Amino acid sequence: xxxxxxxxxxxxxxxxxxxxxxxxxxxxxxxxxxxxxxxxxxxxxxxxxxxxxxxxxxxxxxxxxxxxxxxxxxxxxxxxxxxxxxxxxxxxxxxxxxxxxxxxxxxxxxxxxxxxxxxxxxxxxxxxxxxxxxxxxxxxxxxxxxxxxxxxxxxxxxxxxxxxxxxxxxxxxxxxxxxxxxxxxxxxxxxxxxxxxxxxxxxxxxxxxxxxxxxxxxxxxxxxxxxxxxxxxxxxxxxxxxxxxxxxxxxxxxxxxxxxxxxxxxxxxxxxxxxxxxxxxxxxxxxxxxxxxxxxxxxxxxxxxxxxxxxxxxxxxxxxxxxxxxxxxxxxx
Numbered sequence: 001x002x003x004x005x006x007x008x009x010x011x012x013x014x015x016x017x018x019x020x021x022x023x024x025x026x027x028x029x030x031x032x033x034x035x036x037x038x039x040x041x042x043x044x045x046x047x048x049x050x051x052x053x054x055x056x057x058x059x060x061x062x063x064x065x066x067x068x069x070x071x072x073x074x075x076x077x078x079x080x081x082x083x084x085x086x087x088x089x090x091x092x093x094x095x096x097x098x099x100x101x102x103x104x105x106x107x108x109x110x111x112x113x114x115x116x117x118x119x120x121x122x123x124x125x126x127x128x129x130x131x132x133x134x135x136x137x138x139x140x141x142x143x144x145x146x147x148x149x150x151x152x153x154x155x156x157x158x159x160x161x162x163x164x165x166x167x168x169x170x171x172x173x174x175x176x177x178x179x180x181x182x183x184x185x186x187x188x189x190x191x192x193x194x195x196x197x198x199x200x201x202x203x204x205x206x207x208x209x210x211x212x213x214x215x216x217x218x219x220x221x222x223x224x225x226x227x228x229x230x231x232x233x234x235x236x237x238x239x240x241x242x243x244x245x246x247x248x249x250x251x252x253x254x255x256x257x258x259x260x261x262x263x264x265x266x267x268x269x270x271x272x273x274x275x276x277x278x279x280x281x282x283x284x285x286x287x288x289x290x291x292x293x294x295x296x297x298x299x300x301x302x303x304x305x306x307x308x309x310x311x312x313x314x315x316x317x318x319x320x321x322x323x324x325x326x327x328x329x330x331x332x333x
Contacts, residue, residue, distance in 0.1 A: 002031055010023065011105060013243045016077050016106065017207065017251040017252045017254060027078065029079040030078055033079075033083055033087075034082070036086075044090075046062060065091075066094070066149055067094050067095075067148045068088040068096070068148070069151040070088075070095055070096070071099075071152070071154065072098075072099050072107075072154055073100050075209045075210055075254070080154045081097050084152045084175075085097065085114075094128070095127070095129065096129045099132065102254055108132060111128065111130040144166050144167075148172065150174070151172065152175040152177075153174065153176055157178045157179045177211065179311040180215075180311065181311050182212060182216070183217070184199055184216075186220060186227055188222050190223070192227060199231065204250050207251055207314065208313065208315030214317065215312075216303070216317075216318045217231075218331050224319075224321050228319060232278050240293055240294075240295065242287065250315065251293075256291055256292060259294060261313060262282075262297075262312065262316065265307055266299070268305075269305070269316075274302070274305060275299065275300045279315075281294065281295045294315065301320060
């Protein structure tokens, strides 16, 4: 992974659309988790204890589950697999990987690298397997297969509910990493410049396509105007374009379906009485021919709006005023 870091980072950026520096960061996460797993492999400890029966001692010994299924989403096309696969392998499990059909090139590249490493080290063939297909061909049948005792899935909350139900019906186990609707509270005492940098990256990084993206900004009324003015100025300087260009901060959304979700959310904000104060346009023309480039949006809203309580996987940031910290905490929940 280290030897191919730059090429893999470029491939992640090219296929998924996140900027090159984020692509490199994701590959570094793979490298880091490999190192972590090596250390963990020497720490699979179990308890030993005396028994009430004479000449007996009891101890814990961990056994592999067998086959672990990994379903990864498009927004982190390689890191999510490594988080799961490396830990599963050091525990003695084999791994079947079903990546998002939107980013199969990244999956194939990484799989080929790790498969060669395992082969060169006499690890049995089939320890890691890749199923490159869409959910119509590899979907519910994978989730319902009793030969896979554990499924780890990353995706939307709706997908997680489906995975949990199908796996649970056969008494299998699932690990679910799902969506979020994250908020940042800006208090009167906040370091405005530090908060501004955090909010900017949190809201527009990966074009808002992270479960950890900042969706809601809950700002005290005494600093609301000041912070909003600085935030608008920062958004105006965000460069949108080719994710492989080192000057770009925001690349394209994954596909036109995501663009539709973006524009629908903006329309719903207006329908519910909110106000768009920046962005929201779909870009066209030279450099934007794919139709997947958008201007990150800032909207003034009320927290109870239905669209605000729904995760839109795109760069839409909602601004909400508060008076007391108790109110802010309640709004953030």
